[in-house]
Amino acid sequence: MEEKINNQLNTRGYALIPSLLTKEACGEMISLYENKGLFRKRVVMERHRFGKGEYQYFNYPLPGLITNIREKYYAALVPLANMWMKALKISIEYPASHEEFIEECHTAGQKLATPLLLRYHQDDFNCLHQDLYGKVFFPLQLVICLNQPGKDFTGGEFVLTEQKYMSQSSCEVITPQLGDAIIFATQYRPVMGAKGYYRAHMKHGVSRVRSGERNTLGIIFHDAEV
Ligand SMILES: O=C(O)CCC(=O)C(=O)O
Ligand SMILES: [Fe+2]
Numbered sequence: 001m002e003e004k005i006n007n008q009l010n011t012r013g014y015a016l017i018p019s020l021l022t023k024e025a026c027g028e029m030i031s032l033y034e035n036k037g038l039f040r041k042r043v044v045m046e047r048h049r050f051g052k053g054e055y056q057y058f059n060y061p062l063p064g065l066i067t068n069i070r071e072k073y074y075a076a077l078v079p080l081a082n083m084w085m086k087a088l089k090i091s092i093e094y095p096a097s098h099e100e101f102i103e104e105c106h107t108a109g110q111k112l113a114t115p116l117l118l119r120y121h122q123d124d125f126n127c128l129h130q131d132l133y134g135k136v137f138f139p140l141q142l143v144i145c146l147n148q149p150g151k152d153f154t155g156g157e158f159v160l161t162e163q164k165y166m167s168q169s170s171c172e173v174i175t176p177q178l179g180d181a182i183i184f185a186t187q188y189r190p191v192m193g194a195k196g197y198y199r200a201h202m203k204h205g206v207s208r209v210r211s212g213e214r215n216t217l218g219i220i221f222h223d224a225e226v
Contacts (some may be wrong), residue, residue, distance in 0.1 A: 001076045005183070009080060009140070012172065013202050014160055014184035021179040025065065026146040030215045032063065033117050040112060045126065051205070053124030055218075058115045066115050066219065069142070074098035074221050077140050077183070084139055087190040087197040094138065098221065101138065105223040110134040114220040120156055121213055126206035128161055130187050133224030141186050143204075145176040146215040152178075153212030160184055163201045165193055173207070186220075 008015035032038055040059035045051040078094050085092045095101050114133060147153055158174040176182055188199035
């Protein structure tokens with residue numbers, strides 16, 4: 001990953017990648033939502049008290065664009081992920097390629113695809129959470145905003161909270177533009193304390209959409225338990 005992005009991830013636990021997808025690609029991605037055959041599961045968030053709105057998990061085989069993003073960004077992020085594990089003295093070393101990592105997920109019984117499309121309308125929101133689907137997980141994930149804030153929707157900011165040692169939680173509010181991606185820590189990130197690095201726990205969510213429709217594409221690198 002570029003040094004600037006790595007630095008942002010190390011200092012704040014997230015980074016913004018401008019224009020990862022074109023407007024056309026965002027439009028095509030949104031239209032996949034109606035293609036029920038592409039998905040393994042639809043979740044109505046209110047039923048689980050996850051928030052309000054809905055999302056669908058893609059099934060394998062994934063659309064080519066999603067596979068490409070997953071492979072490319074996994075490979076770009078793996079050196080940082082391994083540095084984080086070392087800093088935190090966790091004896092996990094992630095393999096260089098996403099294909100090998102998926103093998104590890106499968107061996108651990110995590111075989112279901114996790115990339116997802118989310119759709120929010122007015123008054124919808126996503127409660128603070130972490131996307132863990134089994135023992136094996138990658139410490140970073142990515143979300144791409146498929147609509148233009150201020151035009152297609154208002155509100156619906158991306159929210160990241162961080163809980164540092166012996167502190168209350170702090171938060172960052174991020175407003176990606178159409179096509180922008182946010183890379184962020186899935187569960188925790190290393191923060192330097194008096195006795196070396198410790199885990200700062202992070203959660204993410206989405207504030208209430210005030211008007212319009214907001215679609216996002218979530219790219220999670222690990223697979224899920226059956
Ligand atoms: O809609 C969003 O911005 C957040 C979606 C989300 O929770 C995820 O991609 O894991
Ligand atoms: Fe999430």
